[in-house]
Amino acid sequence: QEQLAESGGDSVQAGGSLRLSCKVSLWTIKNICMGWFRQAPGKEREGIAVRNRRSGSTYVSDSVKGRFTISQDSAKHMVYLQMNSLKPEDTSTYYCAAARQCGDTIPASFDYWGQGTQVTVSS
Numbered sequence: 001q002e003q004l005a006e007s008g009g010d011s012v013q014a015g016g017s018l019r020l021s022c023k024v025s026l027w028t029i030k031n032i033c034m035g036w037f038r039q040a041p042g043k044e045r046e047g048i049a050v051r052n053r054r055s056g057s058t059y060v061s062d063s064v065k066g067r068f069t070i071s072q073d074s075a076k077h078m079v080y081l082q083m084n085s086l087k088p089e090d091t092s093t094y095y096c097a098a099a100r101q102c103g104d105t106i107p108a109s110f111d112y113w114g115q116g117t118q119v120t121v122s123s
Contacts, residue, residue, distance in 0.1 A: 008020040011120040022079040033053070034096065035049065037097055049061070064083075067085045068082065086121045095117075
């Protein structure tokens with residue numbers, strides 16, 4: 001069973017940068033779609049970036065477009081979320097997730113989840 005582990009969350013000032021990492025335990029031909037989601041207290045979980053590990057195609061939501069980038073290092077079984085120009089509204093718990101195929105950013109479409117890592121952006 002796929003296991004995911006996020007790291008890299010921290011407290012930063014607005015305008016700063018962070019890189020979140022997601023270690024993927026198996027990196028098999030299944031579960032090729034990797035996603036980053038975030039959830040703030042009292043809000044729904046939001047899909048913000050998706051990457052097809054096989055084709056390399058990516059998608060980022062309008063809320064983070066131009067600031068966040070999803071990438072991978074296949075040799076290390078890692079998926080990253082580079083976050084630049086952070087804003088206080090980016091404060092959330094960030095989750096890495098995996099699915100058999102990429103089609104949408106609905107959380108229910110993803111089968112495997114990490115435990116989350118906290119990002120706090122202060123003004």
